[in-house]
Amino acid sequence: MAKIQVFGHKNPDTDTVASAMGAADLLAQQGLETQAVAQGKPNAETQFALDHFGLEALPVIDKAETEEVVLVDHNEAAQSVDNLADVQVYGIYDHHKFSFENATPLYITAKPWGSVSTILYFEYKQAGLTIPAKVAGMLASGLISDTLLLKSPTTTDVDRQALPELAKIAGIDDLEAYGLAMLKAGTDLSTRTDEELLEGDAKSFTMGSHEFRIGQVNTVDIDDVLARQAGLEEAIKAAGYEDFLFVITDILNSNSKGLYIGDAPEAIEAAFGQKLTNNVIDLPGVVSRKKQVVPPLQGQF
Amino acid sequence: MAKIQVFGHKNPDTDTVASAMGAADLLAQQGLETQAVAQGKPNAETQFALDHFGLEALPVIDKAETEEVVLVDHNEAAQSVDNLADVQVYGIYDHHKFSFENATPLYITAKPWGSVSTILYFEYKQAGLTIPAKVAGMLASGLISDTLLLKSPTTTDVDRQALPELAKIAGIDDLEAYGLAMLKAGTDLSTRTDEELLEGDAKSFTMGSHEFRIGQVNTVDIDDVLARQAGLEEAIKAAGYEDFLFVITDILNSNSKGLYIGDAPEAIEAAFGQKLTNNVIDLPGVVSRKKQVVPPLQGQF
Numbered sequence: 001m002a003k004i005q006v007f008g009h010k011n012p013d014t015d016t017v018a019s020a021m022g023a024a025d026l027l028a029q030q031g032l033e034t035q036a037v038a039q040g041k042p043n044a045e046t047q048f049a050l051d052h053f054g055l056e057a058l059p060v061i062d063k064a065e066t067e068e069v070v071l072v073d074h075n076e077a078a079q080s081v082d083n084l085a086d087v088q089v090y091g092i093y094d095h096h097k098f099s100f101e102n103a104t105p106l107y108i109t110a111k112p113w114g115s116v117s118t119i120l121y122f123e124y125k126q127a128g129l130t131i132p133a134k135v136a137g138m139l140a141s142g143l144i145s146d147t148l149l150l151k152s153p154t155t156t157d158v159d160r161q162a163l164p165e166l167a168k169i170a171g172i173d174d175l176e177a178y179g180l181a182m183l184k185a186g187t188d189l190s191t192r193t194d195e196e197l198l199e200g201d202a203k204s205f206t207m208g209s210h211e212f213r214i215g216q217v218n219t220v221d222i223d224d225v226l227a228r229q230a231g232l233e234e235a236i237k238a239a240g241y242e243d244f245l246f247v248i249t250d251i252l253n254s255n256s257k258g259l260y261i262g263d264a265p266e267a268i269e270a271a272f273g274q275k276l277t278n279n280v281i282d283l284p285g286v287v288s289r290k291k292q293v294v295p296p297l298q299g300q301f
Numbered sequence: 302m303a304k305i306q307v308f309g310h311k312n313p314d315t316d317t318v319a320s321a322m323g324a325a326d327l328l329a330q331q332g333l334e335t336q337a338v339a340q341g342k343p344n345a346e347t348q349f350a351l352d353h354f355g356l357e358a359l360p361v362i363d364k365a366e367t368e369e370v371v372l373v374d375h376n377e378a379a380q381s382v383d384n385l386a387d388v389q390v391y392g393i394y395d396h397h398k399f400s401f402e403n404a405t406p407l408y409i410t411a412k413p414w415g416s417v418s419t420i421l422y423f424e425y426k427q428a429g430l431t432i433p434a435k436v437a438g439m440l441a442s443g444l445i446s447d448t449l450l451l452k453s454p455t456t457t458d459v460d461r462q463a464l465p466e467l468a469k470i471a472g473i474d475d476l477e478a479y480g481l482a483m484l485k486a487g488t489d490l491s492t493r494t495d496e497e498l499l500e501g502d503a504k505s506f507t508m509g510s511h512e513f514r515i516g517q518v519n520t521v522d523i524d525d526v527l528a529r530q531a532g533l534e535e536a537i538k539a540a541g542y543e544d545f546l547f548v549i550t551d552i553l554n555s556n557s558k559g560l561y562i563g564d565a566p567e568a569i570e571a572a573f574g575q576k577l578t579n580n581v582i583d584l585p586g587v588v589s590r591k592k593q594v595v596p597p598l599q600g601q602f
Contacts, residue, residue: 098407101400105413108399112406126427 002035004090005066007081008116009074012038014046014182017058018142019072019116022135023093026120027070029129034070037061039081045186049141052178053134053170073116075100093119114152114159117142121162137170141182148218149179151254153291183251187219194228194235198246205294208301210264216247216289222257226280229259233279236261245297249287256283258293267300303336305391306367308359308382309417310375313339315347315483318359319443320373320417323436324394327421328371330430335371338362340382346487350442353479354435354471374417376401394420415453415460418443422463438471442483449519450480452555454592484552488520495529495536499547506595509602511565517548517590523558527581530560534580537562546598550588557584559594568601 006024008016017038024036038058042050050057063083068090075092076099077084091107092100093116111119117139124131131139143163147155150163167175189197202215219225225248236244243262250256258281260268265276274282286292307325309317318339325337339359343351351358364384369391376393377400378385392408393401394417412420418440425432432440444464448456451464468476490498503516520526526549537545544563551557559582561569566577575583587593 095406097403097405098409099402102398104398105396106399106411107413108409108411110407110409112408 003033003066004068004070005035005037005061005064006070006072007037007039007061007064008072009079010039012040012046013043014049014138014145014186015115015117015142016073017042017046018049018138019093019120020058021055022117022120022124022131022139023070023072023091025132025135026124026127026129027091030127035059035066043186044188045145045182046141048182048185049138052141052182053137055134055138075110093123095119111158112156114150114155115143115146117146117166118156118159118162121166122158131166131169133170136166137172140166140170140172140175144179144182145186148251148254148287149176149183151251151287153288180252183218184220187217187251189217189219189225194231195239197225197228198232198235198239198244203289205297207298210243210262210267210301211241212243212245212262212297213241214245214247214289214293214297216249216293218249218251220250220252222248222250222255226257226259229278229280232259233261245293247283247286247289247293251287254285254287256286257281258283264300267297271296271300304334304367305369305371306336306338306362306365307371307373308338308340308362308365309373310380311340313341313347314344315350315439315446315487316416316418316443317374318343318347319350319439320394320421321359322356323418323421323425323432323440323443324371324373324392326433326436327425327428327430328392331428336360336367344487345489346446346483347442349483349486350439353442353483354438356435356439376411394424396420412459413457415451415456416444416447418447418467419457419460419463422467423459432467432470434471437467438473441467441471441473441476445480445483446487449552449555449588450477450484452552452588454589481553484519485521488518488552490518490520490526495532496540498526498529499533499536499540499545504590506598508599511544511563511602512542513544513546513563513598514542515546515548515590515594515598517550517594519550519552521551521553523549523551523556527558527560530579530581533560534562546594548584548587548590548594552588555586555588557587558582559584565601568598572597572601 006020008020020036024034027034036058042057064081064087068088070090071092075094089102089106094110095113095116121139147159150160172178197217198215202213205212246259247256260279307321309321321337325335328335337359343358365382365388369389371391372393376395390403390407395411396414396417422440448460451461473479498518499516503514506513547560548557561580570576
């Protein structure tokens, strides 16, 4: 058994799987015994990337099985394994806000960049180590996933520098074509129920006296999702939320529409400078909940 | 006014002052407007280093005066400025255990190495930037201070690699002579009261049902300190501690003696395999409270 398991957050996405693979390989090249694992099965987008590069899915764990661990793409205990408090954190690679506490000095590399895959690319580079082609392919995929092919406003100059260099190492000839195919693979929503669509990525936010729940889904055809509007509205009402904004994002054209059910329609319209029509509002140019949805809403309360 | 103030912990020591200077310069070379400041005046050891390299003491602040800040040599709010919650942490350079929480992604470079000065040396190196000679002198001093001239068990291989390279840049010809002179400058205890000696560096530890307070002082002559034994014992008793172990460390010979007042003398003797005589116990080879005093004591409770 390896001495150090390396894993990302619960509900693993492509950046979490890619950065677990990257960090495990990087640290192994530096002499540690590591094993990349995941807190769940790959989603459809990640599976597409794994298949493309001929890789197996990571072994699934529900608790850490080694005395020392490395966390990637998360640092908060709530997103980590349940027995985190019983093991020692050797290191962390992350790009999120921080809420971390431990009892011994450790390695942390955190940067406010578009993906953890980007951070790992530069860690390999600084250490003068070679990235295996398949690992580079997964890191490119993680970077594409978190930045929506460099179109999300979370994208930084270092992400734009890293992606073509990773693609070259991975032998991805047409980056745009690969990236869109991968993102599209993650958007087959037909097999998911209305509740699953709404809750898959939903987070709660307190704004003034309002409790907002904001979900988001990526698609290549917004109308496909809106064809299910009646069922989605019913599911929101059945769940009993005070305010629910469901952001449907067109990853090809970097636009969104919002489906809103709640008692503050004027605030929604003022936040985005658009009118609600049949509970739907245009959100032109919006792709990032964190940067383009939450701040204007907060400004209204 | 600079846009980003850079500072270390309260009761600044040489590594905190040196790493504030180093981080401020490194980030300025990378295009940020920074200002190194400190949460207090330099101690005698740090003043020796500043004088040696012809540097002024850092401006003293009691709260952060810029919207963004960089923390060095600490990450816990209790050791930082009182208005930390009102400003944004741009980045952290640290080598301690972690207890940090914030609301936005940030830069963190943490390593379990002997000093933050060591971390900054390698940050300059990785970025391909030149360390100004005076900054290198302070970083060498911070490294010497935290590792007791590479003799503390907290010393790592990277510290051993960094120190001679920093000394070369700083133009320190005789590293041993400079280091001992600097450490000695910090050991003039004659101007400090018994209470100041005991409490200057004391920390509390819960061990089983016992509340241990452990202080430590560096000296070049243990007998000089023990000449004040009667006054020190009186001060411990007056403060009402259940168990107080005062570790007096000879930095020239890397040995210590412990003055113990409390109700668990057998545990003290068993922890260190030595006998207490007139409340004093030999601690041969002990220089690190964190690595050589706390763990054997904890093993007894």
